[in-house]
Amino acid sequence: MLSRVDVALVPAEAGAIEADAYVVIDLLRATTTTAVLFAGGLRRLTVVRTPGEALALRRPGQLLFGEVGGLAPPGFDHGNSPVEAAGLDVAGREAVLATTNGTAAICEVAGRGTVYTGSLANLTALQEHVAARHGPVAIVCAGTEGATRFTLEDLAAAGALVRVLAANGVALGDGAALAAACVEQWPGGVEAMVRSAGHAQTLGRLGLGEDISASLRRDSSTAVPVVVEWGEGWAVLEDAAAG
Amino acid sequence: MLSRVDVALVPAEAGAIEADAYVVIDLLRATTTTAVLFAGGLRRLTVVRTPGEALALRRPGQLLFGEVGGLAPPGFDHGNSPVEAAGLDVAGREAVLATTNGTAAICEVAGRGTVYTGSLANLTALQEHVAARHGPVAIVCAGTEGATRFTLEDLAAAGALVRVLAANGVALGDGAALAAACVEQWPGGVEAMVRSAGHAQTLGRLGLGEDISASLRRDSSTAVPVVVEWGEGWAVLEDAAAG
Numbered sequence: 001m002l003s004r005v006d007v008a009l010v011p012a013e014a015g016a017i018e019a020d021a022y023v024v025i026d027l028l029r030a031t032t033t034t035a036v037l038f039a040g041g042l043r044r045l046t047v048v049r050t051p052g053e054a055l056a057l058r059r060p061g062q063l064l065f066g067e068v069g070g071l072a073p074p075g076f077d078h079g080n081s082p083v084e085a086a087g088l089d090v091a092g093r094e095a096v097l098a099t100t101n102g103t104a105a106i107c108e109v110a111g112r113g114t115v116y117t118g119s120l121a122n123l124t125a126l127q128e129h130v131a132a133r134h135g136p137v138a139i140v141c142a143g144t145e146g147a148t149r150f151t152l153e154d155l156a157a158a159g160a161l162v163r164v165l166a167a168n169g170v171a172l173g174d175g176a177a178l179a180a181a182c183v184e185q186w187p188g189g190v191e192a193m194v195r196s197a198g199h200a201q202t203l204g205r206l207g208l209g210e211d212i213s214a215s216l217r218r219d220s221s222t223a224v225p226v227v228v229e230w231g232e233g234w235a236v237l238e239d240a241a242a243g
Numbered sequence: 244m245l246s247r248v249d250v251a252l253v254p255a256e257a258g259a260i261e262a263d264a265y266v267v268i269d270l271l272r273a274t275t276t277t278a279v280l281f282a283g284g285l286r287r288l289t290v291v292r293t294p295g296e297a298l299a300l301r302r303p304g305q306l307l308f309g310e311v312g313g314l315a316p317p318g319f320d321h322g323n324s325p326v327e328a329a330g331l332d333v334a335g336r337e338a339v340l341a342t343t344n345g346t347a348a349i350c351e352v353a354g355r356g357t358v359y360t361g362s363l364a365n366l367t368a369l370q371e372h373v374a375a376r377h378g379p380v381a382i383v384c385a386g387t388e389g390a391t392r393f394t395l396e397d398l399a400a401a402g403a404l405v406r407v408l409a410a411n412g413v414a415l416g417d418g419a420a421l422a423a424a425c426v427e428q429w430p431g432g433v434e435a436m437v438r439s440a441g442h443a444q445t446l447g448r449l450g451l452g453e454d455i456s457a458s459l460r461r462d463s464s465t466a467v468p469v470v471v472e473w474g475e476g477w478a479v480l481e482d483a484a485a486g
Contacts, residue, residue, distance in 0.1 A: 007393075008393075009252040009253065009256075009393050010252065010253060010255065010256050012253065012255035012256065013252075013253050013255065013391065013392060013393060015391070016388055016389075016391035016392050017392070145259055146259075148256065148258070148259035149256060149259050149260070149416075149417075149418075150250075150251075150252050150256060150417055150418045150421075151417050152417045152420065152421060155421065173392075173441065174387075174392075174393055174394050174395045174440055174441050174442075175392075175393045177395065177439065178393075178395060178398065178425070181425075181429065182421070182424075182425070185428045185429065185430070186424065186428065187428075196420065197417055198416065198417050199417075
């Protein structure tokens, strides 16, 4: 039974948190895209830290998703866009995803307990799955600049998850208390927090504003992506909620 | 002229922030005690990470301050208590301070630009000194558990400092925007944030509640402690505002 929720405000903090399960959130956009791809029936997703690793690891038939500086690198099939992902037929397919922050954060945490990816897109599915299976849970904000710096949008999504996870008797660490308080008290709530984040403004300048709106949409996915294999610099996700 | 304020929510984040100056905050209690000691006329303070290092580095005539688990270790002259420090005659003296988080964070940041220590006790003096001398400034929350985990009380003090530093044209990173928003929006403001922190509750259980109240008092010190020498695991502070 869920006993405690902590939030790592940057992935480096996660190394100091003992938990049964870790939920990595990169709201804009890696873990939102991941939730959308599994909602579309994707079977397996290999996440890596760089486009070069993605090109090297890709096997025949696998789709290649990713971004550098927000945009799809040369030779990739698709960007790191939940809007683009929602329009694709990925049922039964496998894919590789390389991003600057979210996939780096997943790789950093992989191997420490059960590792899930979270977003507003799969908030309820994730909450139900995690609350039923784990005692202490840590939510890991992926951040920016190679997963080294804090970002507001990940704290907003973490706060939304803390609020649905927290119930009587569930202890909250300082980061979790902060996340929950922010989404309750911030004028305009989660959406305003996300839109005020530096990274949201960068995406807006790149013409990717629709991805921000898509990332704010709750429960468009019932997927619970979970790391099933990992090594140095890579991890493989499958949907724990798939039949 | 001050151009930008960032906040590192844990010391590990500071490594990714380029700034002219870094202000380390361990509100409960190392950097508050430091501000109080310099207000009393302390001439030099050597900060280290462990009691063993303090005992090894201490030279004749130097006072020994510090804590492990909140209390003064055996063989130390004094704890890490701003209340205790305020009652001592330290004018012209030198001292060594070993704490679990604040001094570890100072040692981690030392050597990256000019490094100050901040607290509510020296908020105005620090703001005036820093704003007049530096372009991009990073505030570093020392945190807890060996300076690896985020704490609310350091964010509260960071937010108070961001608010007095921020003016028209000063850019705020996401962490700085968060800190400022929290102290503006948290019901009960800085004091309520500090008192709700897990570490404040630990100090309360140790009977050190008066240190929390002392740490909330603003501008009892005009000291601007600055790192003037450093090496692996140690740093020496003097008061940049001393005549």
